[in-house]
Amino acid sequence: MKVNRGLLLVGLWLAVIASALAVVHTTHRSRVLTAELVQAQKARDELRFEQERLLLEKGAWSAYGRIEQVAQEKLNMHMPDSDERVLVPQQ
Template sequence: MKGGKHLVVVLWLATIVSALAVVYSTQRSRELTAQLMQAQKARDELRYEQERLLLEKSAWSAYSRIERVAREELKMRVPSPAERVLVPAEHN
């Protein structure tokens, strides 16, 4: 009978340990799920920012904008035919 009491105590302790392990793994799973959701949100925000920056880059490098900045801000203009100088290519 003494061995039966020990078996019951061992089984009871195993049940308690198992229950605690389930609680721990459930809590850990919730924590990791929350971290995953935060990481996915950050990824989505970074993708949006990347797309916005690519559009901005395209706008800043558009040929018409470069031409306008050269003409208006830098006071550049296309040289007249009299101002053009042709440099002959060297043949080696």
């Protein structure tokens, strides 16, 4: 019986050590994944900020007044006079 008790005690010690190593590994992995999550959330927030800035810029560039100004200044366009207008009949 002493041999069986000794083997049981060694087996229990090995189980405790394996369990402790598993806890250490799991804790380390959890910390690594948490750090990656924080970095991903930071990148997400930076991309959202950039998207909002670009949407505001798009709105400013596509405003009707801005388009009309560019058409007049750079393309030399103007509103046609009544004698320059041509009506196309519908079929």
